[in-house]
Amino acid sequence: MRTPIIAGNWKLNKNRAEAQVLAQAIVAETQSVKDVEVVLCPVYTALETVATVIRNSNIKLGAQDMFWEASGAFTGEVSSDLLKDVGCQYVIIGHSERRQYFFETNETVNKKVKAALTAGLTPIVCVGETLPEREAGQVEAVVGNHVKNGLAGLSSEEIRKIVVAYEPVWAIGTGKTATPEQAQDVHQYIRKLLLELAGEEVGNSVRIQYGGSVKPDNVKELMAKPDIDGALVGGASLKPDSFVSLVKFNS
Ligand code: 13P
Numbered sequence: 001m002r003t004p005i006i007a008g009n010w011k012l013n014k015n016r017a018e019a020q021v022l023a024q025a026i027v028a029e030t031q032s033v034k035d036v037e038v039v040l041c042p043v044y045t046a047l048e049t050v051a052t053v054i055r056n057s058n059i060k061l062g063a064q065d066m067f068w069e070a071s072g073a074f075t076g077e078v079s080s081d082l083l084k085d086v087g088c089q090y091v092i093i094g095h096s097e098r099r100q101y102f103f104e105t106n107e108t109v110n111k112k113v114k115a116a117l118t119a120g121l122t123p124i125v126c127v128g129e130t131l132p133e134r135e136a137g138q139v140e141a142v143v144g145n146h147v148k149n150g151l152a153g154l155s156s157e158e159i160r161k162i163v164v165a166y167e168p169v170w171a172i173g174t175g176k177t178a179t180p181e182q183a184q185d186v187h188q189y190i191r192k193l194l195l196e197l198a199g200e201e202v203g204n205s206v207r208i209q210y211g212g213s214v215k216p217d218n219v220k221e222l223m224a225k226p227d228i229d230g231a232l233v234g235g236a237s238l239k240p241d242s243f244v245s246l247v248k249f250n251s
Contacts, residue, residue, distance in 0.1 A: 005230035008237025019046035025240035051087035062090030080119030106149035171212025187227035
């Protein structure tokens with residue numbers, strides 16, 4: 001019912017030449033994949049390069065962040081329209097690294113999500129708790145805040161258009177994946193919130209990705225869980241072999 005979505009978040013890696021090589025290898029190896037949506041999210045400076053490589057493929061382009069204003073005196077920022085202009089259909093919003101290092105809050109996430117939707121971009125809205133928060137029994141409180149405040153004021157039809165990514169901070173880049181059961185528990189909670197916010201039909205249609213040390217050897221058991229609809233992948237998206245085997249988790 002929900003098309004799986006596997007997205008590579010390349011973070012601050014790959015110059016244009018490297019991005020071109022990686023994207024070309026992924027295009028070549030995923031041509032036969034029709035039942036999984038694939039998104040590549042390179043750095044801003046490589047967006048156009050990757051857009052050119054994926055032009056005649058099923059692969060889609062995403063950015064890693066954006067600002068909520070359309071234009072003006074905002075040195076260093078990039079707007080939704082500029083991302084569309086370079087070929088993006090997706091944009092990651094509120095990644096934990098942005099929350100941690102760049103002071104992103106639920107309020108800024110909410111403004112960015114609204115601006116992305118207005119421009120016709122699909123926001124991949126990231127939520128997730130830190131290890132101390134998990135150990136203090138605050139997973140639902142933290143994730144609930146991220147979801148409710150990040151999506152505040154959105155209509156059901158707007159919520160229909162988003163993707164949520166559950167990324168427990170303690171699992172990102174640590175090699176320590178959440179167990180499929182741990183992930184499913186939180187995904188199920190997020191699903192419940194989406195059902196409350198947007199009603200049954202929309203709440204059941206929104207895809208929820210898991211992110212945090214997703215690797216070829218754990219993707220299948222994660223994807224087998226009922227509310228895990230995809231993966232947002234860091235490290236394993238930087239090599240064609242590992243990313244392609246994630247995309248082909250089903251075969
Ligand atoms: P890793 O796959 O490297 O743990 O990163 C996950 C992530 O942050 C994707 O956005």
